[in-house]
Amino acid sequence: MGNTMSGELRYVTFNTSMGWMGVLGSAKGLLRTTLPRRSAQEAHQLLGDSVNYATWSPRRFAGLMERLRVYFGGHKAAFPDRLDFSGATPFQREVWEVTRLIPYGETRSYAWVAEQIKRPGAVRAVGQALARNPLPVIVPCHRVLNIDGKLGGYGGGVEMKRHLLSLEASATSR
Numbered sequence: 741m742g743n744t745m746s747g748e749l750r751y752v753t754f755n756t757s758m759g760w761m762g763v764l765g766s767a768k769g770l771l772r773t774t775l776p777r778r779s780a781q782e783a784h785q786l787l788g789d790s791v792n793y794a795t796w797s798p799r800r801f802a803g804l805m806e807r808l809r810v811y812f813g814g815h816k817a818a819f820p821d822r823l824d825f826s827g828a829t830p831f832q833r834e835v836w837e838v839t840r841l842i843p844y845g846e847t848r849s850y851a852w853v854a855e856q857i858k859r860p861g862a863v864r865a866v867g868q869a870l871a872r873n874p875l876p877v878i879v880p881c882h883r884v885l886n887i888d889g890k891l892g893g894y895g896g897g898v899e900m901k902r903h904l905l906s907l908e909a910s911a912t913s914r
Contacts, residue, residue: 749794751787752801753780756812762787763801764794769822770804772874775896776812811877814911816844819878827874831862835869842883845908849887871895877904 748767753760759776762783774786784791798805804821811817825833838856842848850870854862870881876896882904886892894901 749790750797750800751784751791751794752796752798752805753783753787754798754801754805754808755780756809758812759783761808762791763804764788764791765800766824766826768824768826770875770878771824771827773808773876773878775876775900808877812907814907816908816911818844821878823875823878829869831857831865832869832872835866836873836875836879836881839870839873839879839881839884842880844880845911847883847885847905850884850892851887853884867893883908 749764749771750766751762751764753762755761756776759778760774760780760783761776762772762774763770764772764787771790772787774783777783777786787794804819807817807819823836825836828836834857835853838853841856850863850866851860853866853870854860857866859865866884870884871893873879873881873895876882882894882896882901884892891898891901891905
């Protein structure tokens, strides 16, 4: 990442009921979020090298931090935030945009995502794009399952995927 962007990058690490999270954003929108981790250092590290050029900005992310705390507390939360997909391929961007449309507490298949982007043969490529999702929870790739209902892979590990799905299932039935 060139230093031209250095003034624009902002980040924060904060605690939720499930652990420490990190958020990195540019002037265009969110670039990266982490899943909950054991320590602030771990969350900070997972934001990548560009966090070293970013400014600590809790104010900028106050609303998002609050919504993520609500979400990990087991309550429904929406993430209408602007996202910065400038580092993504057009295919990844399409996959991530469609995945954002999956409602809270619901799931879809990798094949469904492939059909939405008019690429029904691209199921495996959809899985690979979701594996590179830099914004877990915000782009809810945990809601995408294998066609047989099996969980499939997840960047945060299958246990985390299972946990997020059960969190949403219990919130929607309240």
